Amino acid sequence: MERNPVNTAGDRLDPDRPTHPRTFPTHPARESDHQPAERSVEFPVSVVLPAGGTGERTGLQTPKQFCSFLGRPLISYTIQAFERVSWIQSIVVVVAKENMDLMMDIIQRFQHRKVRVVPGGSTRHRSIRNGVLALGEGEGEEKGEQTLPAGRPKVAIIHDAVRPFVEEDFLYKIAVAAKEHGAAGAIRPLVSTVIATTSENYLDHSLERAKYRASEMPQGFRYDVICQAYQRCTESDFEFGTECLHLALQYCGTNAKLIEGPPTLWKVTYKRDLAAAESIIKETLSRSACIITGGSAQAAALADALHKAVGALDMELDVIPDLVGVNSRYLLKEWNFIQVSGSQSGLSEVEALLTSLEAVNRALLHPVIVIWVHLNCSDELSISGRMAEPTAIMDLASVAKLRNILLYGIQLHQSKGTECWERSASRVAEITSALIRDRSPALVGQLLQA
Numbered sequence: 001m002e003r004n005p006v007n008t009a010g011d012r013l014d015p016d017r018p019t020h021p022r023t024f025p026t027h028p029a030r031e032s033d034h035q036p037a038e039r040s041v042e043f044p045v046s047v048v049l050p051a052g053g054t055g056e057r058t059g060l061q062t063p064k065q066f067c068s069f070l071g072r073p074l075i076s077y078t079i080q081a082f083e084r085v086s087w088i089q090s091i092v093v094v095v096a097k098e099n100m101d102l103m104m105d106i107i108q109r110f111q112h113r114k115v116r117v118v119p120g121g122s123t124r125h126r127s128i129r130n131g132v133l134a135l136g137e138g139e140g141e142e143k144g145e146q147t148l149p150a151g152r153p154k155v156a157i158i159h160d161a162v163r164p165f166v167e168e169d170f171l172y173k174i175a176v177a178a179k180e181h182g183a184a185g186a187i188r189p190l191v192s193t194v195i196a197t198t199s200e201n202y203l204d205h206s207l208e209r210a211k212y213r214a215s216e217m218p219q220g221f222r223y224d225v226i227c228q229a230y231q232r233c234t235e236s237d238f239e240f241g242t243e244c245l246h247l248a249l250q251y252c253g254t255n256a257k258l259i260e261g262p263p264t265l266w267k268v269t270y271k272r273d274l275a276a277a278e279s280i281i282k283e284t285l286s287r288s289a290c291i292i293t294g295g296s297a298q299a300a301a302l303a304d305a306l307h308k309a310v311g312a313l314d315m316e317l318d319v320i321p322d323l324v325g326v327n328s329r330y331l332l333k334e335w336n337f338i339q340v341s342g343s344q345s346g347l348s349e350v351e352a353l354l355t356s357l358e359a360v361n362r363a364l365l366h367p368v369i370v371i372w373v374h375l376n377c378s379d380e381l382s383i384s385g386r387m388a389e390p391t392a393i394m395d396l397a398s399v400a401k402l403r404n405i406l407l408y409g410i411q412l413h414q415s416k417g418t419e420c421w422e423r424s425a426s427r428v429a430e431i432t433s434a435l436i437r438d439r440s441p442a443l444v445g446q447l448l449q450a
């Protein structure tokens with residue numbers, strides 16, 4: 001995890017960050033095979049993402065919501081989780097005044113949609129209140145640099161910006177329950193028992209754990225309920241409170257419906273949570289890849305063997321001849337690419353792949369992994385050819401890195417007489433899986449020997 005924040009100019013402070021301005025077409029909506037079935041919600045839903053804290057408990061200078069993972073701030077992952085939900089009409093991100101410019105840069109850099117930024121307050125409740133009020137401001141009005149979102153929602157979802165792993169299915173459950181009951185909240189089983197302490201830090205009593213749950217996010221509220229709750233609550237609530245569901249009960253008599261959520265709803269709080277979040281993000285991006293064979297028989301033979309070997313490594317792998325026609329959809333998936341080239345073809349197929357990836361702006365949100373597997377079937381290694389490839393792939397990889405594409409090479413020597421693709425393929429599969437999983441910057445542009 002890079003702890004370098006993006007600076008107020010929107011440029012990350014470490015040397016690896018691509019700094020050239022990106023000129024993108026309006027990027028097409030990204031699709032993924034894992035996209036759940038489209039749901040429809042018959043009432044307007046908007047979201048408030050409180051992100052106005054300082055993240056003191058991480059011990060870092062950079063507020064945790066702005067810590068970068070694979071080149072992108074944590075908050076951008078959370079925003080993406082909401083903006084891809086078609087029935088969410090608008091998102092209000094609440095950040096400290098001093099981070100407003102930084103937040104606008106992040107929205108521009110990663111082309112987030114439906115997002116508006118408002119200033120936070122000195123406590124989480126004050127920040128959430130500012131966000132809730134912003135949802136009710138007029139539709140289509142200009143406010144500074146931002147156009148106000150669609151009109152007031154029927155349901156407002158509130159979700160800590162530092163809980164990036166939220167799925168549409170659960171958001172749907174919360175939104176529908178909030179519409180029906182006035183309020184709804186995510187809960188999880190307690191891991192530790194809750195105890196009450198005396199002023200001298202002795203045990204006063206312990207709670208029966210089975211009767212209690214941990215209150216998590218997202219939470220949902222009928223818009224009138226959460227507005228009324230914040231209108232009626234006290235300064236003490238604003239200063240010391242941590243529970244929106246309590247405000248709805250206390251000041252609106254609204255008893256929230258509680259829905260057990262998945263374990264992925266956890267909040268990034270401590271430094272160790274940052275490493276956990278990065279590991280989950282990397283794992284999510286490493287689940288699938290497609291092998292492009294270019295139509296050559298040699299490449300197809302290796303691809304088939306690779307398909308079997310990588311399958312054993314719990315990766316989803318598709319084998320396709322090219323990326324044209326219906327196969328061009330792979331360019332839009334959050335997948336990785338393995339270009340298998342026969343000994344006659346050099347890097348031209350990789351160059352074509354990189355151009356296609358840039359044309360669809362595929363590397364906007366996540367670094368793309370491209371692995372060139374070069375089949376060298378000649379019994380005599382052509383010294384000149386071999387010497388040429390390492391330099392050529394290094395140069396190409398340097399250019400690709402500026403576009404957030406990580407290019408690696410694997411050279412496979414397959415003497416003509418040997419038909420044991422399986423052994424070669426399992427070597428290539430292990431290297432490929434490690435490259436996709438680890439995304440090591442140190443190996444970018446290297447031509448590894450399988």
Ligand SMILES: Nc1ccn([C@@H]2O[C@H](COP(=O)(O)OP(=O)(O)OP(=O)(O)O)[C@@H](O)[C@H]2O)c(=O)n1
Nearest residue numbers: 050051052053054055056057122123124127161
């Ligand atoms: N004045 C505040 C304080 C917190 N939050 C947000 O509320 C969410 C949950 O709060 P927490 O995990 O406590 O974040 P921090 O207050 O930043 O953490 P710490 O208590 O360690 O400083 C975070 O997204 C945080 O940015 C906010 O919008 N405004």
Ligand SMILES: O=P(O)(O)OC[C@@H](O)[C@@H](O)[C@@H](O)CO
Nearest residue numbers: 124160215216217242243244
């Ligand atoms: O208390 P913190 O500010 O660390 O985090 C906020 C959490 O309390 C809150 O997200 C849930 O408990 C649900 O209200």
